[in-house]
Amino acid sequence: MSLRLLSVSALALGLVALAPQASAQDAATVERAIAIRDAALTSNIALDYVTQLTTRFGARPAGSKSEQDAAAWAADYLRAHGFQNVRIEEFPLVGWERGEGSAAIVGKNAQSLVAAALGHSPATPRGGVEADVVRFSSFEDLQAASDAAVRGKIVYVDLGQMHAMQDGSGYGPQTRVRGAGPGVAAAKGAAAFVMRSVGSDEDRMPHTGTTRYVDGKPTIPSFALSAPDADQVSRLIALGEPMRMRLISTAHTYVTHSQNVIGDLPGATRPDEVIVLGSHMDSWDLGTGAIDDGAGGAITVAAAKAIADSGRRPARTIRVIFYGSEEVAQPTPETGNGGGVYARALGAAAEKHIIAGESDFGADRVYALRLPAGAQGSDFQKAATRVLYPIGVLASDRVETDGGVDIGPLGPLGVPFFGLAQDGTRYFDLHHTANDTLDKIDPAQLSQNVAAWAGLVWLIADSGVDFRAMRPATAAPAH
């Protein structure tokens, strides 16, 4: 006991990274992590959780009754699986409902288009918006366009198809158009905004996603076309055909609430030290949110349960949080998001948040471990690699700096992040579409995720490793 007390006070002084009796890399801890990893591989909890969640509640838009019902059910699920101090943290929200909508080419070459309104897009006037279309192939071209070229028209931005990448890096270059495009077009007097979906598939399915308010005001009605429809429109324009569209949407906002669901596995000896495992409960309305992000909840709850079932409770508290309202998070005060709500409520407890990780990238396999800067090349990284490499996870020289939308607000409070990077090659085929359904989850890869989280979290939870105190390695590790 005195040894443990010593180690705690040493940690508190920030003088040592690892306490002697609580080293992540001691042989017994690694051995136990490997055993937990292997037991987690055979757990059926993740598949059970995501199957029930997506089947019972279908889509769970932020603030909907479905998200609220799912949260109550998930709290019961946590209790039934031995989590303690299970609570629901409610917060107000401006919700958004899609209503009805349609898109069509009118006049010559008249035909229907498959499109979806972007999140928080306002409705069209009754009867829709009908106007000629002006096409841009980059955000910069739209920004450079004169008001006269855009005024009264439907702005169409087609960056070409998003490129599929293992690390999902094809996504970023396209999201600026979705976030800021409608606002730029609206400022120039456009009647409506249409874009090629941000997605790597060629399915006839639009990818929705939230567009941003400009100065707190709703923008013009904004839509995403499926990739085949975007091809079609751009091909007709290239053929020299006139292009006129009619867009209809009855989307609207409403006042509601969302909630975070929180459950703990209290630490055996240092319960005030918390490791956060985050994911989100809400989904887009088009699919049933299996990969985004039912899978994340499934992975984190199953990983925590695998640790709980290992026969020895770890020293630190493992906290599973199903955040509410991730998808429509807006950078404006009147619309809430669960990650910000949780962080703002923490107060001084943030100092005892050891680290946070977020699972919000589907259910395909984990291929890389990303740690805070100070942990690069550390003994902790080496120990983690011993646990994770055999199941296909390599140590990455990429530092985890921002965590994700849900845990991100913990960053400014000084909480470090880890990341278990998942293969995103096919993630953006499905992301934010009707195709985000249970059948897209590969049970074997889901289990590998659970195993990686369980093994890694055990190493952190049953040790005194202090990521805040770690010094960055002076040179990048060999890889």
Added chain:
Amino acid sequence: MSLRLLSVSALALGLVALAPQASAQDAATVERAIAIRDAALTSNIALDYVTQLTTRFGARPAGSKSEQDAAAWAADYLRAHGFQNVRIEEFPLVGWERGEGSAAIVGKNAQSLVAAALGHSPATPRGGVEADVVRFSSFEDLQAASDAAVRGKIVYVDLGQMHAMQDGSGYGPQTRVRGAGPGVAAAKGAAAFVMRSVGSDEDRMPHTGTTRYVDGKPTIPSFALSAPDADQVSRLIALGEPMRMRLISTAHTYVTHSQNVIGDLPGATRPDEVIVLGSHMDSWDLGTGAIDDGAGGAITVAAAKAIADSGRRPARTIRVIFYGSEEVAQPTPETGNGGGVYARALGAAAEKHIIAGESDFGADRVYALRLPAGAQGSDFQKAATRVLYPIGVLASDRVETDGGVDIGPLGPLGVPFFGLAQDGTRYFDLHHTANDTLDKIDPAQLSQNVAAWAGLVWLIADSGVDFRAMRPATAAPAH
């Protein structure tokens, strides 16, 4: 000349299968067929045709203005590519329009479902049909059910997912439910009919298709669920949850016309002898009919054009027909279909129809040649194999007996059929869905189709081979 006359009269007597100067298997004919095959591989006409057709007109439901406009455009396309005697054969049709529709689970587990009305399904009452659901896992179970078990309910038939097969043989066992299921359920007093889509994919897309009238009367409102939605409904029922649905459809029929588009490459020496290359112009309304059946038109027109461009016109006439109204063909007189119209109008000319082939199975590669029974093991089959084997097409011991929906009505008139069987492994992922769009066509496989058709049709067109006179081989050929 006298030699040719002799061969014609010998053919007319049915005494010889092959005329001396017009043998399909002579070295020069095979050599020319190989040269045409290889030239066809590099032709861009098929891709041009299907790109323009699907882009300019989008979906082309039977009897729609879009199908009519596409027919006029296709006739111009044939003329521009040197076809002669191009004509449009118009016929009356009862068209069907989907209108608006929706499906949802109501009450506990309320959630939206992705569904589509089946072709020729009547509308629901305004406000929809809402009723409890009774599930059957086979057509036989539905047939055996008591009226009391079904009356007033929504009948749901889920045979499980269709199996993908190279030859498409997974399709047949499922289509009976679509064709006859609504009628059986209606006779027992069901309020509406819902089935798992006939498809091999796990996309959130329903597969439509025509349901059959019973005694000439429309059946109850009938819908197909996408596979993930069918999974979802069956999973909820398996969880013991109550299952109640609301179905809405504003589908309706209307009086219109459709048309066949016909163009010839007249034979140089025996123009009255006709080889029919068939496909259909209409498509389902959900997609743009790229694989069903823009591709068929593209393949046949490009193959004929490759022969026309070979520098020598063949002896016989090659006739390309884009049939109208294939998809909604009904076995009742008041609804037309192009294949029947063409055949009924033929009269005695049917006797000079040498053979017919139909391309209506997408754009994936041809893997087998199927011939009439008498041609099995024949010299013609051997010559054809010399042309086709190098591009991946094997002679099949399967006899081509029914041709397809469009050319099928020629069968009772004595016209033999050939078939160039295409790989159907992924065809039913896309068939009758919104996903049937241009991007699903692989240009390399499309070109292989054109090459196979061009080489084979040349062998037939520039020879005196008489399939009607051929005796079946006494033993099955080795293969």
